[in-house]
Each structure stands twice: as structure tokens, then as C-alpha cells.
Amino acid sequence: DAMVIQNPRYQVTQFGKPVTLSCSQTLNHNVMYWYQQKSSQAPKLLFHYYDKDFNNEADTPDNFQSRRPNTSFCFLDIRSPGLGDAAMYLCATSSKREGAEEQFFGPGTRLTVL
Amino acid sequence: GQNIDQPTEMTATEGAIVQINCTYQTSGFNGLFWYQQHAGEAPTFLSYNVLDGLEEKGRFSSFLSRSKGYSYLLLKELQMKDSASYLCAGVDSNYQLIWGAGTKLIIKP
Numbered sequence: 001d002a003m004v005i006q007n008p009r010y011q012v013t014q015f016g017k018p019v020t021l022s023c024s025q026t027l028n029h030n031v032m033y034w035y036q037q038k039s040s041q042a043p044k045l046l047f048h049y050y051d052k053d054f055n056n057e058a059d060t061p062d063n064f065q066s067r068r069p070n071t072s073f074c075f076l077d078i079r080s081p082g083l084g085d086a087a088m089y090l091c092a093t094s095s096k097r098e099g100a101e102e103q104f105f106g107p108g109t110r111l112t113v114l
Numbered sequence: 115g116q117n118i119d120q121p122t123e124m125t126a127t128e129g130a131i132v133q134i135n136c137t138y139q140t141s142g143f144n145g146l147f148w149y150q151q152h153a154g155e156a157p158t159f160l161s162y163n164v165l166d167g168l169e170e171k172g173r174f175s176s177f178l179s180r181s182k183g184y185s186y187l188l189l190k191e192l193q194m195k196d197s198a199s200y201l202c203a204g205v206d207s208n209y210q211l212i213w214g215a216g217t218k219l220i221i222k223p
Contacts, residue, residue, distance in 0.1 A: 040215060
């Protein structure tokens with residue numbers, strides 16, 4: 001089945017210790033998104049890629065970086081996690097950027113910062 | 115600014131009908147999505163409306179009024195598995211999704 005996969009499902013890191021979250025997709029979608037979602041809050045868009053065209057949201061902290069080495073994979077790097085970065089991180093894809101396309105979400109990675 | 119408003123929490127009884135409302139303000143409008151999100155899981159697509167009126171899909175229906183900046187999700191014959199958060203998201207002129215914080219729906223037997 002075509003899907004969006006995120007690894008790991010649960011990630012624990014130390015305050016200030018870099019961490020990388022990964023996402024892969026078998027849908028062959030051009031657009032990939034990274035969202036941060038805290039409890040009972042709306043998903044907050046951090047970045048999106050249209051193919052290799054990277055789009056950084058204006059209020060995404062510099063502490064967050066992203067890489068998309070190919071169509072299938074996308075990574076979220078948190079350089080120095082703080083306690084406030086503890087959240088669910090959701091990866092999503094859509095087939096195109098123009099037009100209101102349904103986004104397909106991975107199961108998320110829940111990040112805990114100790 | 116852009117904004118999505120929906121109630122924080124609602125409670126309903128198994129077998130009943132519930133309507134979850136959403137009002138939106140977006141710069142431009144290219145439709146509105148409803149997603150379901152169970153606790154600790156990813157959102158899953160329920161519906162998309164871009165024209166005024168009611169779209170029915172099984173037990174779930176979604177309504178849109180563009181002139182009023184208003185949508186609702188109607189859930190019929192509620193089941194315990196419908197306990198989840200329901201997220202409303204408007205699509206702006208840049209095709210970005212503007213998300214609401216979600217309505218937590220609690221179903222009681």
C-alpha cells in the first residue's frame with residue numbers, strides 16, 4: 001500500500017542534543033511538508049518542499065533545518081532541542097502544490113526532550 | 115490575519131447526531147478541509163468543500179457557506195470510535211492550509 005512512513009515513532013533526546021527525524025513516502029508525491037503539533041493545538045507548518053524547491057515558513061526557528069535528498073525521503077533536523085520543542089512532528093505529502101490537494105500524513109514522531 | 119475558529123470540545127451520545135461548526139477568515143479562499151485525528155495519531159482526510167452546499171459521505175456530511183465564512187461537519191449515528199479531534203482547515207490564495215486547533219469530540223454510551 002502506498003503510504004507515508006515516519007521513523008522513529010517515539011524519540012527521546014537530551015536538552016541541546018541534535019536529533020533527526022525521518023520521513024519517507026511511496027506515493028511519489030512532489031510536495032512534502034513538516035508540521036509541529038502540540039497537544040490540543042493546530043498543526044504548525046515548519047517547511048514544505050515542492051520537488052527540491054525548499055520553502056521555509058517565516059516563523060520557523062533557525063534551530064530547525066530540513067533536507068530532501070530525493071523524492072521519497074525528507075528529514076527534519078533539530079540542532080539544539082529545547083524543552084519547548086517537545087511535540088508531535090508530522091510529515092505529510094500531496095501530489096501538487098497548486099490546487100487544494102488532500103494531504104496524506106504519516107503516523108508522526110512524538111519527540112520528548114529531557 | 116488568517117484565522118480558523120471551532121469549539122474546543124463537544125460531547126454527544128452514541129447513536130445521536132452532532133454538528134461541529136467552523137468559521138474561517140483566509141486571504142483568498144480555495145476550499146475547506148475536514149480531518150479526523152484520533153489521540154496520538156496523524157490526521158486523516160474526511161472531506162473537502164469548495165462550493166456552497168452539503169456534501170454527504172456515508173455517516174459524515176460537510177457543509178459550506180462561502181458568503182458567511184462558515185462550515186460544519188455533521189456526524190450521524192455516532193459510534194464510540196468517532197471519539198476524536200476534528201480539524202477544520204481553510205485553503206488560502208497560496209494554497210496553504212490554515213488549520214484550526216480542532217474540536218475534541220467525546221462520545222458517551
